[in-house]
Each structure stands twice: as C-alpha cells, then as structure tokens.
C-alpha cells in the first residue's frame with residue numbers, strides 16, 4: 001500500500017490518464033483528487049468492456065438496466081467534463097487493450113484507477129498493468145470502493161475476519177476522519193482537466209450500437225447519475241433516524257435505495273459514511289440509532305468485500321467446504337420449481353411478490369432477498385448458486401461480494417451465516433413484515449381482494465370464500481408448490497448429512 005505522500009510524489013508533474021470503472025462520478029474521487037492535485041495533465045477515460053457486455057448478451061440480457069444506468073452516467077460525466085473544458089475519452093472493446101492503446105496515444109506516464117476486488121477485475125487489471133509496462137507506462141490502483149480493504153483489518157491472530165461482530169468493532173475502532181474525508185477534485189476552485197486532441201475523441205456509442213435495448217429504468221423513477229445519487233442521499237437523510245424501525249418492512253419507505261449508486265460509484269461510500277456520522281452524536285457511545293444501524297449495513301459491505309478478497313474461491317464453492325457435500329435437488333421437478341420461483345409463481349404470496357419486484361424493477365428489498373433466498377434453498381432444496389446467478393442477472397445493484405455473501409448467509413454455507421436449522425417460515429415472515437399485505441397487493445394484484453389476515457396463505461381459506469373474493473387457486477393464483485412443514489424436515493435431513501468439518505476454512509471464526 002502506498003501512503004498519500006508517495007502517491008502524490010509518484011504523480012508529480014506527470015501526465016496521467018484516470019480510468020473510470022465502478023466509480024462513475026467526478027466528485028469525492030480518490031484517483032481524480034490525487035491526479036488533479038499533482039499531475040501536469042489529467043485525462044479521463046471509460047471503456048465499454050466488450051468482455052462484460054458480451055457475457056450479458058450471451059445470457060439473453062439485451063434489456064439490461066445496469067448498462068443503461070452506466071450509459072447515462074457516462075454521458076453525464078462527458079457533459080460535466082465538456083463544461084470544464086475537457087472531454088471523456090470513451091472506447092469500446094477489450095478494456096486492457098483499449099486502455100493501453102489510448103494511454104500510448106495520449107503519451108501519458110501513468111494510468112490511475114481504483115482497486116477492484118473481484119477475481120475477474122483483478123485479472124483484467126493485471127493484464128492492463130502488463131500491457132502498459134510494455135509501453136513504459138505505469139499503472140497505479142488506489143483504494144476508493146470501500147473504507148477498509150482486504151488487509152487493513154486483521155484479527156489478533158493475523159487472520160482476516162470471518163465473523164461480523166468483531167469485524168464491525170474493529171472497523172469502528174480503526175475509523176478516523178481521514179478514512180471518510182472527501183477526496184476533493186476541485187480543491188483549487190477549478191477542475192484542471194486536460195483537453196484531448198480532437199482526433200482522439202470518439203462519440204459515445206448509443207445503447208443500440210452497444211447491442212442493447214432501452215429498459216424501463218427511467219419509468220421506474222430511480223434518480224440517475226451523480227446528481228440523482230446526491231438527491232437520493234439528501235432525501236434519505238430526512239428519514240435516516242427512522243431507518244432502524246422501518247428498514248424491515250418492504251411496503252414502507254425505510255431503506256436508502258442507494259445500492260445501485262454505490263455499485264457504480266455515482267456516489268462514494270465516504271459520502272455515505274459522512275451522512276451516517278452527521279446523525280450519530282457520539283460514535284463511541286453505545287446505542288442503536290437509525291444512522292448507527294445504517295452504518296452497520298455499510299460495514300457489512302466492507303466485510304463481504306474483504307471475504308471475497310481473501311477467499312475468491314467462494315465464487316464457486318461454499319465458504320465452509322463441508323457444505324458442498326449437500327445433495328441439492330436436481331432433475332425435472334427441481335428445474336420446474338426453480339422456474340416457478342424465478343417467475344413469482346410458487347403459491348407463497350410474499351415470495352411471489354418479491355420475485356416479481358426484482359423482475360420488474362431490478363431491486364429487491366433486503367428482507368425479501370433473505371426470504372426468497374431461504375425459500376429457494378430451504379423450501380425447494382435447490383443449490384444456492386442457482387439463486388445467486390439469477391440475482392446476478394436481475395439486480396441493478398448486483399455486487400459479487402455482497403450477493404455471494406447474502407446467498408451463503410441465507411444458505412448457512414457462508415461465514416457468520418445463520419445456522420442451518422433456522423429456516424424462515426414464508427407465511428410468518430409475511431405476516432410479520434408485510435402485516436397488512438400492502439406489498440403483496442402491489443405485485444400480486446390477483447390476491448388484492450383478500451384481507452390482511454388471509455393474504456399471506458390463501459390456501460387456508462375455504463374454496464367458496466376464496467371465490468367470493470375473486471381467487472380460484474390453481475387458476476387465478478397457484479397452489480403452494482411445496483408444503484413448508486414437509487420441506488423444512490427434508491432440509492434438516494439434507495443439512496444433517498453434512499459431515500463435521502474436520503479442516504476449518506482459512507480465517508475460521510476467532
């Protein structure tokens with residue numbers, strides 16, 4: 001790790017290209033702040049990475065809200081740079097090749113980016129560094145995505161943390177103002193970006209030129225870009241004090257809805273931490289305020305990022321290897337059940353409403369992510385990796401570390417996961433967290449005629465009563481595809497077969 005002064009020295013008087021990836025903003029940006037503070041010329045680039053885009057297209061994701069979100073942010077940044085007398089250099093292709101080519105043509109001394117902790121991104125950055133080295137150009141990656149990264153917090157025995165509570169304690173104890181201070185990009189009152197020569201500028205490809213179609217992103221009303229993120233954060237701050245008591249109810253405006261902005265960096269995590277701290281009088285004092293609880297969620301994000309960094313194998317296997325001995329259901333019936341889960345037709349209203357939410361908006365409330373994940377794994381007995389992959393395709397805020405962490409937590413295969421014998425009952429979860437059935441009615445309108453007591457488990461009502469309320473089970477709405485009590489017993493048997501883990505995973509709980 002380099003110290004701030006070393007980074008500034010390394011950049012002093014140099015021509016620098018800042019490569020934007022999942023940090024699509026011009027404010028509070030570590031690489032830009034360093035570059036603008038020390039370099040003699042600063043160019044900014046973005047590459048529409050064909051490797052990533054083609055993988056999406058190969059999975060049939062031609063209408064992908066994330067690509068549209070990124071496209072909007074890229075256009076916004078280009079406009080802001082144009083207003084500052086510069087332009088965004090946009091390319092499409094293999095990212096390492098495009099960056100090396102651009103850096104060579106610009107004649108820069110160094111390419112600056114932010115560190116990424118996903119295995120594919122690490123490989124991409126290594127390849128970029130190699131190509132640049134061949135041209136005698138440096139590559140420097142800085143921390144920006146998280147507050148504390150991989151190696152910064154260690155247990156007393158030198159391990160990485162695999163249990164959240166001590167990690168959170170260590171995170172809070174280590175936190176200093178420098179960790180969340182704004183990385184100012186206009187410290188001298190202006191942004192001194194260099195203007196690329198006209199022959200280096202290429203028009204930003206349209207969505208269709210990239211091979212994609214527009215989605216319902218704008219119709220969803222999600223504020224876009226850096227400006228949208230700032231508005232959303234300001235609005236959330238007016239209700240952050242209620243976060244703790246409201247965050248678990250999907251029909252209530254409880255959470256921040258900022259995850260997609262954090263994912264693509266239209267907002268910095270430091271800005272979010274500063275927002276939380278504005279509402280916490282004394283960080284060292286005990287207590288559970290809304291802002292404290294929200295800050296803990298941001299710490300979960302760092303926690304999972306460091307798990308992925310230290311255990312990249314979790315992308316394909318269980319954090320606790322013994323759990324890979326579980327015999328998940330396979331075959332035609334399991335495949336049919338998976339499809340019914342994915343399309344929101346399981347006959348469990350809360351699960352169906354949640355799956356319809358993710359399919360139609362790309363967002364799913366955190367409580368519902370836990371309920372639907374638990375249902376797939378512990379009611380349907382299907383491998384968590386299949387659900388993880390489905391969420392990866394659908395979520396606007398899809399983040400490998402958090403998604404994997406969330407799925408392994410729900411499946412009880414992960415670090416600090418819930419015990420395998422804790423199995424969510426989808427009906428009692430529904431009664432508890434959507435007591436009036438308001439969320440269900442929003443996404444499962446065919447059950448709108450049922451009252452608050454009936455809507456969570458319509459099969460418990462007599463046929464005539466259901467019909468009086470416009471519901472014919474098996475016709476207008478499905479019968480439950482599994483019986484929860486039977487499934488629960490099968491799951492307990494399935495997990496009980498897991499042999500005792502004789503070789504605890506590296507970084508086992510301290």
Ligand SMILES: Cc1cc2nc3c(=O)[nH]c(=O)nc-3n(C[C@H](O)[C@H](O)[C@H](O)COP(=O)(O)OP(=O)(O)OC[C@H]3O[C@@H](n4cnc5c(N)ncnc54)[C@H](O)[C@@H]3O)c2cc1C
Nearest residue numbers: 255256257258259297301366369397398399402403406407
């Ligand atoms: C099965 C499953 C899959 C998930 N997949 C993702 C994913 O792909 N991307 C993602 O960002 N989050 C994921 N989460 C975590 C969480 O559900 C979302 O971060 C949250 O719902 C986003 O909404 P929000 O911004 O309104 O959250 P808020 O409640 O406002 O939380 C603020 C921020 O804290 C972070 N955060 C909150 N909860 C968690 C958590 N449990 N783990 C890690 N970070 C958290 C997020 O960055 C979030 O934006 C997953 C959770 C589960 C159970």
